[in-house]
Structure formats: C-alpha cells, structure tokens
Amino acid sequence: MYLFVFVLLFLAILYGPQRWARHILARYNRKEYFSGTGLEFARLLVGALDLKEVKVEVSLSGDHYDPEKKCVALGPAFAERRTLAAVVVASHEVAHAQQAAQGYPPFYARIRLIKLAEAVERAGYLVFILLPLVGLVTRSPIIGVFMLVGAGFVLIMPLLVHLITLPVELDASFHRALPLLMSGPYIPEEDLPAARRILIACALTYVVAALAGFFNLWRWARVLRR
Numbered sequence: 001m002y003l004f005v006f007v008l009l010f011l012a013i014l015y016g017p018q019r020w021a022r023h024i025l026a027r028y029n030r031k032e033y034f035s036g037t038g039l040e041f042a043r044l045l046v047g048a049l050d051l052k053e054v055k056v057e058v059s060l061s062g063d064h065y066d067p068e069k070k071c072v073a074l075g076p077a078f079a080e081r082r083t084l085a086a087v088v089v090a091s092h093e094v095a096h097a098q099q100a101a102q103g104y105p106p107f108y109a110r111i112r113l114i115k116l117a118e119a120v121e122r123a124g125y126l127v128f129i130l131l132p133l134v135g136l137v138t139r140s141p142i143i144g145v146f147m148l149v150g151a152g153f154v155l156i157m158p159l160l161v162h163l164i165t166l167p168v169e170l171d172a173s174f175h176r177a178l179p180l181l182m183s184g185p186y187i188p189e190e191d192l193p194a195a196r197r198i199l200i201a202c203a204l205t206y207v208v209a210a211l212a213g214f215f216n217l218w219r220w221a222r223v224l225r226r
Contacts, residue, residue: 018208021201028198029077029085034187038078038086045094045180046072054097063089065096067111072097084191088177088198091186095176096168104171110164117157162209169206173199 042056059073072093078086099107181195
C-alpha cells in the first residue's frame with residue numbers, strides 16, 4: 001500500500017507540473033492578443049535593449065537562444081502567433097540574449113558545463129566499449145571499479161547541467177523578462193498575473209527535468225550497488 005502511494009506521489013510530482021505547464025502555455029496561446037507576432041516582439045525587445053549583434057529567427061528546433069550564433073530562435077507555435085504566450089516566451093528568450101551580452105556568470109558556466117557533459121558522455125561510451133575487452137584480457141578486478149566510476153560521471157553530468165540551468169532560467173524569467181514586461185508599454189497591467197503564470201510554467205519544465213535527473217541517478221545507483 002505504501003509503495004503504491006509512493007509511486008502515485010512520485011508520478012504526480014514528476015508529471016503534474018509538466019501537464020500544468022502545457023495547459024498554461026496552450027491556454028494563453030489561443031487568443032490573438034498582440035499587434036505583432038512573437039517574432040516581431042522579440043525583434044522589438046532586441047532593439048529596445050540595444051542588442052545589436054543579436055538576430056531573431058524562426059526555428060524548428062524550438063524556443064532557445066544560441067550564444068554561438070547570437071540568435072534568438074522561436075518555434076512556429078510562438079514565432080507566428082500574436083498571443084500573450086508568444087509575447088512572454090519571446091521576452092524570456094530575449095532575456096537569455098541579455099544575460100549573454102551582460103556576461104551573466106551562471107549563463108556561461110552552464111555553457112561550459114554542457115560542453116564538459118558532452119565530452120564526458122563521449123568518453124563514457126568509449127570506456128564502456130573498451131574496458132570490458134580489457135577486462136577479458138587482463139582479468140583484473142579493478143576494471144569493474146573503473147566502469148563504476150565512469151558510469152557515475154556519465155549519470156551525474158546531466159543532473160549537474162539541469163541544476164545549473166535552473167538559476168539561469170529563473171533569472172531570465174523573473175529578474176529580466178517579467179520586469180521588462182512590467183516597465184514597458186507592452187501588455188496591460190491586468191495581464192501581468194497571466195504573464196507570471198506563463199513564466200512559472202516555463203520554469204517548471206526545467207524543475208521537472210532536474211527531478212527526472214535525480215530519479216535517474218538514484219535508480220542507477222541502486223542498480224550498480226547490487
């Protein structure tokens with residue numbers, strides 16, 4: 001009985017916020033709201049913040065800011081719509097461009113950590129292929145230790161990326177995008193609570209990713225201990 005309750009609670013924590021976030025984004029992405037599209041609003045903000053080198057474009061890979069290309073990218077769901085959700089999501093991604101322009105330390109720490117995680121993942125796959133072969137030849141028990149350590153690094157790096165992503169996303173949403181929307185003549189004051197809900201929904205997707213990372217690490221830790 002306790003196990004059943006635990007499983008239900010875990011599923012509610014893991015999938016509940018995700019479903020709520022999707023509901024909020026869909027709810028505020030229906031009604032035509034703004035005079036321009038999400039793409040046009042992003043360009044307006046880029047100009048207002050004097051981010052001269054930053055481009056804005058539609059991307060099929062979703063909403064994000066590419067620091068290498070210096071490009072704010074919006075998926076078609078928000079780039080081509082004139083909704084409140086499109087306006088708020090656009091402001092969030094432009095906030096990432098502002099973080100990059102101002103040298104926000106966690107933003108660049110996240111980029112470095114992502115590159116390190118990718119290198120660790122590639123090295124981990126190589127280790128898992130080569131070490132068993134070495135173990136068959138040498139029959140050394142230390143090979144198992146090396147594989148355990150390698151597995152630990154491969155599992156923990158994505159979790160670290162999720163953890164450092166959280167403050168970056170929260171800063172973009174609530175210290176930059178929301179004050180920007182509040183200070184300019186962009187949306188009426190009565191719509192600010194809805195804008196805040198949209199930003200919370202965006203942040204929850206990263207909270208869920210971090211929780212999933214914790215669960216994956218815990219699950220594999222139990223397996224490896226056996």
